[in-house]
Amino acid sequence: MGRMLYLECASGISGDMAVAALLDLGASEERLRNALDSLPVDGFEVRVSRVKKSGLDACDFDVVLDSAHENHDHDMAYLHGGGDEVARLSGGGLDDGCAHAHHHEHGHHAHESDERDHHAQGHHHEHGHHHEHAPHEHDHNHEHDAHGHHHEHRGMPEIEAIIRDADITDRAKEIALRIFGIIARAEAKAHGVPADQVHFHEVGAVDSIVDVVSFAVCFDDLGLDDVVVERLCEGRGTVRCQHGVLPVPVPAVSHVVAEAGIPLSIMDVQGEFVTPTGAAIAAAVRTRDALPARFTVERIGLGAGKREYAVPSLLRAMIIQEELKKESDNPIASGRWAASNEVRFGLDEACAISEAHIWKLECDVDDCTGEALGFTMERLFTAGAREAHFMPIYMKKNRPAWQIQVICTRDRIPTMEAELFAHTTTIGIRRTPMERTVLPREELRVSTPFGPARAKRVTLPDGRRRTTPEHDSVQALVEASESAPKEAVSDDTLQRPLTYQEAYALVLRAAEALEG
Structure with missing residues (x-):
C-alpha cells in the first residue's frame, strides 16, 4: 500500500495527453526541457500551455516541428468515418487520422503513434500556438513526395540509440524503450513482419520520440512505481488514411491491449480516442487493474487532447494514497511488537512504505545451452522484466538443470511467457502472485x-x-x-x-x- 498513479482513460489516451497530465500533476517542466535538449534529434520545439476543454482548465503539451521536419502526413486532413456528424463536431473541419509508421520493405501504411494525427486539427504544427483555429483546406490527392521533403526512415535500432544517448535517468530510458518496444510489436503483428523491420518516417519519428521520452522523463520525475489503469475508452467508426480505411480501434491499438490484457470499452461516439502511443504508454506502466477499495486523492492533473468530440478529450491523472488499516488493527504500524525476539519495523508516517503485488514466473529446463539462456535473459529484461534469475537445480534422474525465475507485473505476464516459450525448451510455466514491500526512494x-x-x-x-x-x-x-x-x-x-x-x-x- 502507498502512493500510486491512477490514469483515468474515460475519453481515451494519447502521448501528448499523457505528458500534459503528468506535467499538470507536478512533474518538472525544467527537467523535461533539459532532457529534450539532450536528445540527438533536431527540428522540433515543445510548447506547454493552459487550455479550456468543456470549461475545464487543462494542461496542453504540443510538439511543434520546424518547416524542414514538418510532417505533412499530419497536415493531410483525412476523414473519420461518421460523415456529417464528425464534421459538425469538429467545426466543419476534417479529422486527420493518418499515421506515419511504415514497413520499410513493403511501404504500406502501419497506423502509428503520432498523437497529433489523432487529436489535432488541420495544420496544427503551423499553428501550434493556437489551440482552436479554423480548418485548413488541403488537396487530399497529392502524394507525400510532392512536398519536396526527402523522408528518411528510422528503425528500432536507431530509435534505441537516440534514447540511450539522451541525458536522462536509466529508469526513464527503460520506460521509453519499453513503450517503443510495445508499439513495434503491435505494428509488426498488424502487418505480419518482424518487429525489427518496422520503420518510422523520420519526420514522424521525431514527434513520436519526443512524446515517448517526455512521458518517461515526467513519470520518472514523479517517483511513482504503481500505476492503475482500469480500462481504455475508445470511439467508433473508421479512419481513412493514405493507404486505405481502418476500423477504430486501429489494428495497432487492438494488438497493444490484447498483449497487455487491458480491457477496452467502446463508447457510442464517432472518432478515435486511443492512439497507439497512448495505448503503449498505458501498457508499459500499468501495474494494477483496479483501484484500491479506499483511497485519498493527493493531486489531480488534466491533460488536453487537440480534438473536439462529443465528449471532451481529456486524460485525468491522479496521485492517490491507498488508505491503511487503523493502527489498532495493525500492530506494526502502531509500534506494538508481537514478541521481543522478533525483528519488526515501526512505520513512520513520514516514511510511506509501498506494498504492491508482483508476479513470479518459473520454469525448469535441463536441455538449454548457456548461450540460449543468456540470450533469453536479455530478451526478458528488454521486454520489461523487473528481475530474472537462473537457479541451479537437480531434476528427475539426477539431471543438473536450471530453474528460470522471472519477476514481473501482471500486465507483462503474456510477454514474459512468450519469450520463455520462444527461446527456451520449456513446455510449462508456473505463476505465483506475490506481495512486496517497497521502500521510498529518490x-x-x-x-x-x-x-x-x-x-x-x-x-x-x-x-x-x-x-x-x-x-x-x-x-x-x-x-x-x-x-x-x-x-x-x-x-x-x-x-x-x-x-x-x-x-x-x-x-x-x-x-x-x-x-x-
Whole structure:
C-alpha cells in the first residue's frame, strides 16, 4: 500500500495527453526541457500551455516541428468515418487520422503513434500556438513526395540509440524503450513482419520520440512505481488514411491491449480516442487493474487532447494514497511488537512504505545451452522484466538443470511467457502472485571532478536513509579518470585513474554531502 498513479482513460489516451497530465500533476517542466535538449534529434520545439476543454482548465503539451521536419502526413486532413456528424463536431473541419509508421520493405501504411494525427486539427504544427483555429483546406490527392521533403526512415535500432544517448535517468530510458518496444510489436503483428523491420518516417519519428521520452522523463520525475489503469475508452467508426480505411480501434491499438490484457470499452461516439502511443504508454506502466477499495486523492492533473468530440478529450491523472488499516488493527504500524525476539519495523508516517503485488514466473529446463539462456535473459529484461534469475537445480534422474525465475507485473505476464516459450525448451510455466514491500526512494544527481554521477537513496522504516551509487555512473567515472588530464583535478589523490572502489566512494561522499 502507498502512493500510486491512477490514469483515468474515460475519453481515451494519447502521448501528448499523457505528458500534459503528468506535467499538470507536478512533474518538472525544467527537467523535461533539459532532457529534450539532450536528445540527438533536431527540428522540433515543445510548447506547454493552459487550455479550456468543456470549461475545464487543462494542461496542453504540443510538439511543434520546424518547416524542414514538418510532417505533412499530419497536415493531410483525412476523414473519420461518421460523415456529417464528425464534421459538425469538429467545426466543419476534417479529422486527420493518418499515421506515419511504415514497413520499410513493403511501404504500406502501419497506423502509428503520432498523437497529433489523432487529436489535432488541420495544420496544427503551423499553428501550434493556437489551440482552436479554423480548418485548413488541403488537396487530399497529392502524394507525400510532392512536398519536396526527402523522408528518411528510422528503425528500432536507431530509435534505441537516440534514447540511450539522451541525458536522462536509466529508469526513464527503460520506460521509453519499453513503450517503443510495445508499439513495434503491435505494428509488426498488424502487418505480419518482424518487429525489427518496422520503420518510422523520420519526420514522424521525431514527434513520436519526443512524446515517448517526455512521458518517461515526467513519470520518472514523479517517483511513482504503481500505476492503475482500469480500462481504455475508445470511439467508433473508421479512419481513412493514405493507404486505405481502418476500423477504430486501429489494428495497432487492438494488438497493444490484447498483449497487455487491458480491457477496452467502446463508447457510442464517432472518432478515435486511443492512439497507439497512448495505448503503449498505458501498457508499459500499468501495474494494477483496479483501484484500491479506499483511497485519498493527493493531486489531480488534466491533460488536453487537440480534438473536439462529443465528449471532451481529456486524460485525468491522479496521485492517490491507498488508505491503511487503523493502527489498532495493525500492530506494526502502531509500534506494538508481537514478541521481543522478533525483528519488526515501526512505520513512520513520514516514511510511506509501498506494498504492491508482483508476479513470479518459473520454469525448469535441463536441455538449454548457456548461450540460449543468456540470450533469453536479455530478451526478458528488454521486454520489461523487473528481475530474472537462473537457479541451479537437480531434476528427475539426477539431471543438473536450471530453474528460470522471472519477476514481473501482471500486465507483462503474456510477454514474459512468450519469450520463455520462444527461446527456451520449456513446455510449462508456473505463476505465483506475490506481495512486496517497497521502500521510498529518490534519485540523486551529484557532481564530481570527473563528471556528473547518479545515486539512489532509500528511506528505512525507522527514518534512516541509505545511499547507493549507480553502477553505470561509477563505471563512467572510472573510464573518465583514465583519460582526464592531471591539471583537471586539484586533489593530489586524484592524479591517477580511479579504481572502481575509489569512484564508488567518490560518488557516495558527494551524495551524502547533499543531505548534510
